Amino acid sequence: MNQNDPINFTISLHKNIETIKDHLNNTTELVVRTIRIGKPKPLEVSLIYLDDLVNADVIRDFLITPLFLFQDIKEIGKEPLIDYLATRHIRASSVEIVTSFEDALNGIVRGRTLILVDGYNNGIIAETTQWQQRSVAPSIRERSTNGPMIGLSEQLKVNLNLIRSYIQSPDLCVESKQIGRFAKTDLAIVYLKNKVDKLALEEVQTRIENLDVEYVIEPRVVEDALEGRKKPFFPLVYNTEMPDITANALYEGRIAIIMNGSPVASIAPTLFVHYLSQPTEYYSKIGRFSNRLILLFCIFLTVYLPGIYLAVANFHSNWFPVKFAKKYFTHSDTILSFPLEIGILIFVLYLMSLAAFRIPTDLIVVASLVGTMVVSTTLVDSKLVHSLSLIIVGITFLTGLLFISGGLISTLNTLRIIFSIVGCFFGLTTMGICFLLFFIYMSRLRSVGVPYLAPIIPFRPQEFKDVFYRGDLKKLLNSPHKFPHDDKE
Template structure:
């Protein structure tokens, strides 16, 4: 017969402590500090995990005040525990608990449980002390004219950074606990007066129905926010810069932060959002050209290899005969243009993966080997054409502009279908493929908002921050409204 522990505390202090020990598998970090207080000698136990708590807080704000307890009639159980919590517990947060589940959830979060012999309820006091790195400069997202600090792995630190930028009572934070096996805190952050209410309800619903055993990283929540329709395009904008989070909240978006993840997930996420770089809003230069250049670069990183192969195979007569002979018709390399470009793209992708997987002190060696392999050595051996190397290099450099937020992965995936279309059908096939791509992107939704808005559906009133960066005063004072439909 299987023995099930009681759901709620009993009046026996020893039984309660033994149940907690069993539920925590008799871990060696569990500390049970017993004391006696009052003239009638109440027996108390302080239960906590030693590596999660601040022992100075326990000593100064729990044990010392409890020893000053004198006398109180023991007739009313509820009033006695409440009296301890309100008159003697001096930590920042203390609440009554009566179930083992609530007590255990508090203990594993660095809180201290206070139990009294003869009473079937206890007190959970805030005594946590989490190890954390100091707030540092973001290494993946940088802005030459803006703030340098990035988000950290601790949820409370991230909320502090956001509140430091948005010092307004309208800033709302809804914190939920996700996971069956272990509870992870997830915070939904928005501005009450500016948030898109329809998008907010979708965010709440998708997080509430998220049913997983545990949440180890924010990507689990991101997939829930993206919805059922899976796509190569990022429907959630990922950032580790608190100023970008604040700017998004001012625009009516919602930020979702997961404890343990040094990034914030922002929805709704629109395609045009990836064409705006954070440094644009801190610098005067480039407000008319940056967006157009980025749109053009994204087109290049997706279509340039396919265009190159299509021209080499079908349209070499567009160029002067000497140029066409040297670079297309009389090429004496071993591989065809299609396989040259494919090989180069695979090698660059492998080098990129290698840079993330090897030790930092041998990255330089790997870079030197990769450079020798794909540059002069391959060209001198007539394995590949030098123009192919230039084309793939331009494609790779253009894709680096979109590494922030996840749009570069979509470009990497799209590059190969367009390369196949260019190789077998030519530019006309790529044109048809491009139209189909636009139609597909127009069908995507980010928490109910069309992905190509304000281009599709066409909303010219929102163009002040799409193809160019408009006047900052006008951008700040103009409200943002997002279209919604039922096609999701």
């Protein structure tokens, strides 16, 4: 609002209505329903709302009809009229008495109805919202073979309802926030009171409070705030669309941040080992001891395999039998050099992955067929790339897809390019040095104050029961869990 605009309501009903219309730019969706109630001298009452955001039946049954039942103004006594109407006549699920235009406007744009009475400088905001939303459906991006199928939706209230269906405890706390100066967006910080890491919670609350932006549409803005000013190379916030994964994180003492308009819950603190555990493990006996080790090996393949291949081709082909080295390395009959082969294949597969998300669903099959013909047939048969190069890049592409959930895949793809360049020009020794440097870098990262490589660094053997293998579920559920902090070490 401008500095010259009135801040609070006046006693003139018509002036208040005109001010609200001006601030809403005289939009045609704004409805002003005026009625007269009481006697002997009827009071003029206006209900103000945005037509496309409200439930007309609620307004009729819980606001207008009860107001018409108001008979004699003398029955109020000494109680203020607005308080009397709010407590004894308005039947909405939620009511709030407001005195400022800012509070009133914020309520109206959220689908609530403002009730103003001529001659009074305050009003009532009543809950009448009816948002258009899709029904609860399975998550498209995340799946579990034996676990729940339902995913989060774009409505904050629906998501909180889903989480409460998993955690039916009075300890479940929901802190409601609004972020954005130009347009405010509802946000919820969700945690379990007796299990949450207090230091991490304070850090999350502080970073959310300090988030100063014009508006928010994507949860990436909130994730950036949680990750800190120095943008880390690795994701420090875990994203999920599954309410059961969110509930498990809350039981572990972590915090979930859910934003209205997004079907994603951002979970912090997030550790590197969290990307090794998959929800299927907790619903199935299969893979209890092997899944996480296989995923750790897949991370190694995604990041290092192309670099090792280039390093061996350029510097260490003598490690292999002469016949093998001659066929695949020293006397390759392909036109392009090994670095160009790897670069082209990575680029083509990256284009295919982008096309899968950007083109219409009906054309995905066509794009896949075209991409398959280009990669598997054309490039190899035309002697542009070697078949072994195609196998190497194909393996790294498939292993990288395992980490789409959570947001680690972008980091792994970038690291793959970096180590490919290092391996191509400097060999395996330099790759090993770079590995140590990245390991040191990861050990210095903090996710809302918690070391990123915990419980490996700092070493906490009591926490290894759910790191590289899934321990006994009964013991996992009953054992206490604490996150390390630098000031506690």
